[in-house]
Amino acid sequence: MTTSSAFIGRQPVLNRNQQLIGYELLFRPSLEAEGAGPLAALQADTQVLVNTLHNMGTSWLIGNKLAFINVGEAMLASEFLELLPARRVILDLMPEITPSNELIARIKYLHAQGFGIAMDGFSFNAPSAQLLEYAKYVKLDVQKHGTSDFQMLAAQVRSYPVIRIAEKVETHEHFHLCRELGMDGFQGYYFAKPETLSAKVIHPSFTHTLELLNLLRMDAEIKEVEAVFKRDIALSYKLLRFVNSAAAGLNTTISSFSHAVTVLGYKRLYRWLTLLLVTANEDGKTPPALQKTAITRARFMELLGGALNLPNDACESLFVIGMFSLLDVLFDMPMTSVLEHLHLSDQFKQVLLEQPDRLTPFLQLAKACEDKEMRDVPQLCRELGLSPEPFNQAHVEALAWVEELGL
Template identity: 65%
Template sequence: MSNSAFLGRQPVLNRNQQLIGYELLFRSAGDAASAVPHAPLEADTQVLVNALNNMGTNWLIGSKLAFINVGEAMLSSDFLELLPPRRVVLDIAANIQPGNELVSRVRYLRSLGFGISLDDFSFEQPSAALLELANYVKLDVQAMDKLPFQALAARLRSYPVIRIGERIESYEHYNLCRDLGLDGYQGYYFARPETLSAKIIHASFSNTLKLLNLLRADAPLRDIEQVLKGDVALSFKLLRYVNSAAAGLNTTISSFGHAVTVLGYQKLYRWLTLLLVTSNEHGNLAPALQKTAITRARLMELLAQETGHNGDFCDNAFIVGMFSLLDVIFDMPMAQILEHINLPADIQAVLLHRQGGFTPFLQLTLALEQGQPDLPQLATQLGLDPDQLNLLHTAALAWVEEL
């Protein structure tokens, strides 16, 4: 187990909450409770090796940037030149001691095209000596009181750097960073969000159009399923509609294929036309949130397949993953939301009470997403080793990037 590494990734967003990149995080697969902290170079190297060899940067980050934590040893090593510089931002630790040699090394790396980011920045930290070489500075919203944080953000305005608020974990944190006009955000508020203001969830205009065109062209069922799998709002509305009393069915439907077959192309086309008229391009949910939900869905489907479950179970696993964020998306209790959609009992059990056969799959998915210490035990329960898990996780991330 000890020589395997999991890779976490956390979205980095611009001020419009659009995804600009991911911070890649090293996760040891060892038992975190008894694990000794990793030497920084080992952790940095593992992230690089995983990103490069096991996963491939295209798969992992698509067309986005990768923020990679680097310590002193890593900065000086030749490993870095193996990375695609225009796609990589080197996140330099605050407590690094920049001597002349290190400063010229950072200057050289920047000349190659690497982005330079100063993590957990303050003018008191040793890394402040690198400010003239930085493209990004990350400001930890939890590291200081509100007034010093505001003063720091204001002082940095006169430098040509992109200011990113990090460790944003609540609406208050987000509000503070937004009011200060920071250029970007990072934190559990987005990737593992608490709440977003109550909103009506709108299907993506482009996906609705895409589906209408596919139906008009009499496209194969799997092409239609693919679009539905990539849009949380559309799939929620479709399953709610098809399971509503209006559709007059005696059975509960949770697979897109079944839903489309039951409705038929003509009825689905009419329903989508209605959706298009009532949709609102500006009410879309935050892209990072949609992406998290779809990644969960795909990962759960792959985990179910890998552990030998049948097609129905895999379809339902996808729905569980996708709908596991509905309470955050709607900013409503899950129980209240599920009153509006008729789903099979075992899906309801896991979404409401974390009970039933889908629960271990959801727990493992969340542990991977959040880098929880019980990750290895949860994987073992499903009979999966770290390498299998990494491959499935990567495949899920890649699938979402391709949508």
């Protein structure tokens, strides 16, 4: 008996306010694949790819988020598409698709079933341009065109009743160009690890601070208190800063948020939160895409640790590392400078700086999943002894968990 496997990755798709509207789901045909492989190979493996999604369930489509799936002519013809939840799936038509009467009829049918249609890498010169009238989304590749050509293309598409998404946005210049052109949405590595989206001061959620105060008043279980810190990168960062301050009188390193809460005690934590409440500021909160990326990394790494039967304390450490892996971006400073303010163990620091350690591949794998090409995913999975099934399950469960938090 032979089996087929596929790796699943994801890249955020954001609206003009940088709020998450969905994910483009990315596929690799095998553990050994270093890249997407020839288009024909992916098309021939349609059944495996769609079955992978179907067998994992639809928890990754919680709420009002969308899944953008790249499709070629072979996948469009596949009856397995009907297994997917149509109103949560956008079919991303490849630019090489050549319309035929049969293909147009199929697209009309899928559209009638509730599937959305997107034009990927759109150009009026591409064969797929004839299908523009059926599209709700049009993706414009900011790297494929010179600035003036991209501006012209964006202006031409604007006259059509479609949502314009700039894709492959990878630099500060790309983002500002697309924003100036009034693009409706964005996609690209700039948002998965936005080098220049930063805030010198990060403020915790007013709601989360109040929730913690209420939990402490009710003398709730420590796991309930820890769960709130896991949902707010600003709160968790400020907690460790406070624990590490001279006032806290701490002479040990922190290994988890529950450890930090235990060290402080409920009385001191309540007093600190009361003061923090005064500075809680919704206008200065962490950028939503960045918040989701950090928390998704944290949960994904924690689940991977569980899948590989690591001890609970190691899994908790992986969560903290993932949560803090974007602090350099938040504060717009090198990670080495950020770590000077946190009393973390040498192991934590080594992993956050991606120096050799047994936990470092976990962070590298979480980051690799945010790269649309997913180039390093197979090799990192091999290093960890991780097969596609637990990798995909952890990835999907992490995404679903973050959606359930309602961030």
